[in-house]
Amino acid sequence: MAFLPLIKAVLFAAIGFAVGAGATTGLRNLLGMEPWSTEPVVTMGYVFALIGWLLGVGLWDAWAREWFGKQPKEPLHEGWARFLRFSTDHKVIGVQYLVTMVVIMLLAGALSLLMRVELAAPGQTIMGASDFNTTMSLHGIMMIAVAVATVMGGFANFFVPLMIGAEDVAFPRINAMSYWIVPPVAVLLLATPLMGGFDTGWTAYPPLSVLNASGQLLFLLAFLTFGVSSILGGLNFLATIIMLRAPGMSWGRLPIFVWSIFSAALISLTATQSVALGLLTVILDRVAGTSFYNAAEGGNALLYEHVFWFYSHPAVYIMILPAFGIALEMLTHFSRKPLFAYKWVVASLLTVVGLSYIVWAHHLFTSGMGDYLHLPFMVTTELISIPTGMVFLSGLGTIWQGRLWLKTPMLFALGFLMNFVIGGVTGIFLADVPTDINLQDTYFVVAHFHYTIMGGEIFAILGALYYWFPKMSGRSYNEALGVVHFWWLFLSYNVTFISMFWVGILGMPRRVADYPANMADANLFVTVASFVLGASFLVFAGNLLYSWIKGPVASANPWKARTLEWQTSSPPPLENFPSEPTVVGSPYGYGVAGSVHARLAPAGGSKEQDGQS
Amino acid sequence: MLELLIVPWNLFPLAAAEEAAVVDNAFKLLMVLATPVFALVVVTVIYSMLRFRRRGEPTEDGPAIHGPRSVILAWLTVTTGLTILMIITPGITGLRELRAHASEAPDLLVQVQGGRWFWKVTYPEYGVSSTKELVLPVGKRARFEVSAMDVLHSFWIPAFRVKIDAVPGKITTTYATPDTLGSYDDDEHMRIQCAELCGLGHSVMRLSVRVVTEDEFKAWIAESTAK
Numbered sequence A: 001m002a003f004l005p006l007i008k009a010v011l012f013a014a015i016g017f018a019v020g021a022g023a024t025t026g027l028r029n030l031l032g033m034e035p036w037s038t039e040p041v042v043t044m045g046y047v048f049a050l051i052g053w054l055l056g057v058g059l060w061d062a063w064a065r066e067w068f069g070k071q072p073k074e075p076l077h078e079g080w081a082r083f084l085r086f087s088t089d090h091k092v093i094g095v096q097y098l099v100t101m102v103v104i105m106l107l108a109g110a111l112s113l114l115m116r117v118e119l120a121a122p123g124q125t126i127m128g129a130s131d132f133n134t135t136m137s138l139h140g141i142m143m144i145a146v147a148v149a150t151v152m153g154g155f156a157n158f159f160v161p162l163m164i165g166a167e168d169v170a171f172p173r174i175n176a177m178s179y180w181i182v183p184p185v186a187v188l189l190l191a192t193p194l195m196g197g198f199d200t201g202w203t204a205y206p207p208l209s210v211l212n213a214s215g216q217l218l219f220l221l222a223f224l225t226f227g228v229s230s231i232l233g234g235l236n237f238l239a240t241i242i243m244l245r246a247p248g249m250s251w252g253r254l255p256i257f258v259w260s261i262f263s264a265a266l267i268s269l270t271a272t273q274s275v276a277l278g279l280l281t282v283i284l285d286r287v288a289g290t291s292f293y294n295a296a297e298g299g300n301a302l303l304y305e306h307v308f309w310f311y312s313h314p315a316v317y318i319m320i321l322p323a324f325g326i327a328l329e330m331l332t333h334f335s336r337k338p339l340f341a342y343k344w345v346v347a348s349l350l351t352v353v354g355l356s357y358i359v360w361a362h363h364l365f366t367s368g369m370g371d372y373l374h375l376p377f378m379v380t381t382e383l384i385s386i387p388t389g390m391v392f393l394s395g396l397g398t399i400w401q402g403r404l405w406l407k408t409p410m411l412f413a414l415g416f417l418m419n420f421v422i423g424g425v426t427g428i429f430l431a432d433v434p435t436d437i438n439l440q441d442t443y444f445v446v447a448h449f450h451y452t453i454m455g456g457e458i459f460a461i462l463g464a465l466y467y468w469f470p471k472m473s474g475r476s477y478n479e480a481l482g483v484v485h486f487w488w489l490f491l492s493y494n495v496t497f498i499s500m501f502w503v504g505i506l507g508m509p510r511r512v513a514d515y516p517a518n519m520a521d522a523n524l525f526v527t528v529a530s531f532v533l534g535a536s537f538l539v540f541a542g543n544l545l546y547s548w549i550k551g552p553v554a555s556a557n558p559w560k561a562r563t564l565e566w567q568t569s570s571p572p573p574l575e576n577f578p579s580e581p582t583v584v585g586s587p588y589g590y591g592v593a594g595s596v597h598a599r600l601a602p603a604g605g606s607k608e609q610d611g612q613s
Numbered sequence B: 001m002l003e004l005l006i007v008p009w010n011l012f013p014l015a016a017a018e019e020a021a022v023v024d025n026a027f028k029l030l031m032v033l034a035t036p037v038f039a040l041v042v043v044t045v046i047y048s049m050l051r052f053r054r055r056g057e058p059t060e061d062g063p064a065i066h067g068p069r070s071v072i073l074a075w076l077t078v079t080t081g082l083t084i085l086m087i088i089t090p091g092i093t094g095l096r097e098l099r100a101h102a103s104e105a106p107d108l109l110v111q112v113q114g115g116r117w118f119w120k121v122t123y124p125e126y127g128v129s130s131t132k133e134l135v136l137p138v139g140k141r142a143r144f145e146v147s148a149m150d151v152l153h154s155f156w157i158p159a160f161r162v163k164i165d166a167v168p169g170k171i172t173t174t175y176a177t178p179d180t181l182g183s184y185d186d187d188e189h190m191r192i193q194c195a196e197l198c199g200l201g202h203s204v205m206r207l208s209v210r211v212v213t214e215d216e217f218k219a220w221i222a223e224s225t226a227k
């Protein structure tokens, strides 16, 4: 039965919760404390529920049996039921991540529309400040999860092994576990309103995050769990890219998308611990009565801001570096030209990784930290313009004199360039201390990061969904609807978010449910535009959903692209390639006579065949 | 609503303090630097979409240009130069202007306390405090000593372009020299607005700001003391 693993997982989770909660109550009783205290009981219950969930969904059958000398059970490799269980096939995990993340994206998008309705006019329209704060906070953290995991969990899983000519990732079972950690995160977040919601935004600054409703605890546990998933993912992709490249796939022949995942994985693996520590200390302040952030007992609220941003600034590069990779990948194939300045782009990606660790305090220019820290963090932050500029040179140089094939993915890649340049230059206004002192915590910031993450990364992700749709589903999407979606979204997106810069300059703080009357017109305008934007996603969802079930069957390489994922069937077989590919040249040898990226020996045959079309 | 469609050069709201001019000038300078960068990218993309477009499936490859070293080095030089320029101005120059008087004694000391969800201002030199409005004499440099009673807040006066967080267990400071008479009733930017999320009442955690002449200020102090 298809749903059996999920039913088992829920059951085991319930048992785990009972065990954890029971043990905590019992222990408290033994220690002479009031037996029931919601937050400690929920925390311990959750920890055991998570373990129960993982064992139930398949970690026991596919993995843990081995620890007790038993034979692990062979996972299911056929039929749609394999998507509903613990599968170690990187392609299944990729699809699991993508579907989960697209659903979360649409939900979080709907939440943003609720916020826009509330903000359509001053005063209260549809909800009070408390519900608004929870809606806003949920929108924030859900979209952060989407921005982190859609590429790193979804596309990287499906395509990194294919593009480097490997059979799977280095640690398939850890990979499966990193996905199955995600559904509990979603459940916790959606349950926050049941425990009073949470009103700190996704940043969870104490002391507020220590003092507010218990919904905050669920949020903290969710974010912490998500961090574990992210660390495991980073580890896995580093090991995969270092160890499993096909013969001949030297570092200089690695597709730029793979390089971008490598860069982002470095950050995932090494920076996430910092935010985990921050979240853990807030949980301890709430649950165990420690005082990391309680000033009255010698704690320091500013400490959290440093710890939090020490991860969360690098984290924006976990989001944006893979977007660079995706956009450049699509630009080169649809221009039919080599990627411009390939080596310089690789160096730039790695430079951004390095710089990303030493810029965090640009979020703290108005926090009250020492004034002497302003100048160094302004300088390091603005230096990021240089490697980012190199990525732009590569994009523009690649399309210049190309043979531009303006299919939907290409439109999104070009849209990425135009949106991201706005995100980039407005970032300077926030890196510059004098302007940031005024703009910090206003809608200018909201507009800026939406330009980088939505106009930038989400545009790249949407492009990639169209680009790789035939490979993943084996079917073609409707091109006309794709083009309609692009133009509809591109125009409404820019109208909506350009106006938010204006609202910010007008003096509207971010994260507010209400504002003075002078900002009424501008806000109504944004609200109307945001609904036009939201409606464009109906075209997107309808197109992909219908095409997935009924679309025309796709060929192996509809885009005539040279990278390895297109040199196998759509969708690829379980073992990816009929036999191990041998890489003999650059993946971007367009216009070079006789250039070949890889050779694939047909299974069982001896005749060599070109790996390109 | 039409004003949204054209971005006017003077897009800033009321500026009522000397510090606001520094911030607005820095903003304008960055606009001057950012516009050509933005234009270069957008124009190149649109031109390429029109000029290099091929209808239908591509039948040939483009030229194999891998990136001539001269172009890359020229680009690197220009982007590095621009970056250094904006670090120097408005970055370093703006910081120097904002901090030019940091070591001088202020004309007036105001203690600002943020609590959920109100602002309390105290004038220790006069033994006066208020939770109704912040009154400042025009042309006098005020030092704000900001603190928080419970959670993080942020002291922001949009018309002054000045902002500093209120942090529990800590006193943070900022300065402003109001140079324009006016009050919240004339212009909504004359307000203290909490800018750091602090829970339920965050959006409406505001306090009117009123900039008056020195005589009016003295009268207001006398009147407040009498109460």
Ligand SMILES: [Cu+2]
Binding pocket: A312, A313, A316, A359, A360, A362, A363
């Ligand atoms: Cu940052």
Ligand SMILES: [Cu+2]
Binding pocket: B152, B153, B154, B194, B195, B196, B197, B198, B199, B201, B202, B203, B205
């Ligand atoms: Cu507040």
